[in-house]
Amino acid sequence: IIDPKDEVVFPSPYWVSYPEMVKLAGGVPVVAHPKDGTFQPTIEDIAEVCGSYTKAIILNSPNNPSGVVYSREFIAQVVEFCEKKSLYLIMDDTYNRLIFDGQTPINCYEYAKDLTESSKLIVVNCVSKMYAMTGFRIGWAVGNKQLVRTMANIQSQETSGPATPSQWAAVGALNGIQSSIEALRLTLQNNRNVLVARLNAIPGVKVTKPGGTFYCFPDFSAYNKESQKLAQFLLDKVRVVTVPGKEFGREGHLRLSYCGTLGDIKQGVERIQWALDPNSANELYIGGRKLVRDWA
Ligand SMILES: Cc1ncc(COP(=O)(O)O)c(C=O)c1O
DSSP states (O other): OOOTTOEEEEESSOOTHHHHHHHHTTOEEEEEOOTTSSSOOOHHHHHHHOOTTEEEEEEESSOTTTOOOOOHHHHHHHHHHHHHHTOEEEEEOTTTTOBOTTOOOOOGGGGOSOOSTTOOEEEEEESTTTTTOTTSOOEEEEOOHHHHHHHHHHHHHHTSSSOHHHHHHHHHHHHSOTHHHHHHHHHHHHHHHHHHHHHHTSTTOBOOOOSBSSEEOOBOTTTOSOHHHHHHHHHHHHOOOOEEGGGGTOTTBEEEEOOSOHHHHHHHHHHHHHHHOTTSOSEEEETTEEEEOOOO
16 A cells, blocks of 8 residues: 555554564654653644655554553544545554453444545454464454455465465354453453552552553663663573563563463562562572572
8 A cells, every 4th residue: 555655654662563564565664652751642643743655554552562552532533634634544453352441442443434445444453362373373454345355465475375274273263152352351451460560569660551462561761771681681680581662662661471370470570570679689599590699
């Protein structure tokens, strides 16, 4: 949908793949940074970076990496804005079934005036998260017929299409017992509660409570403003894997995943705190191995 030099706008923090995907398609990624520094963009933040080259906007809510769920009002405003300016709007709903605290998934088509074949509203989703089927690489797109047909043409030449066993596994998931989604959602909500409570107990770490997904994106800049260095430090010293916020367009943050067990989550935060807090005990045992704190 984009010609060379066309721009695709998305808010920060963003999924790491968006800038690269846009570049691979020959376009120019343009990031809309929420002015108030939060993870919740406003329509003004988006409108401000849209110009004559803008062709499409991507929204991902619930958001990877922040876990923030964008408000209904914001989604409605962006749908209206895109219709008015004739822009494509790609809604990445990958995590829309994994939302907490009684929220319900947002269907962006509710806010669209144009539901004809000239609609430029596209919803993408996949089996990866809601069915815990990461790695199967099965997703889908909802959009106007011509566009979806073109996507299928491109994909059939680029990859010859997704592997057949993956496709059948996805059919099984979609037609199978759906209670697994609710069980996963409840587990993740509980994991989120435990993780957020423990992170809030670390002085200086600023936490935005995730409303969905299985990620949390705390601000660790009180300890190290360079997220790549901090992530490497935590990996080297206490064997905790995090993803540097820089890759998501927000330096000073780390993305933590809470889709593991409660035991792993508790131990992960305990190790992070031990590594960061200068007042920590001198020693920590990991899997029977004694670690000695030899850094300031
Ligand atoms: C925001 C977002 N969109 C899309 C995907 C794609 O998932 P998959 O390639 O597993 O279908 C992911 C996976 O991490 C994601 O986080």
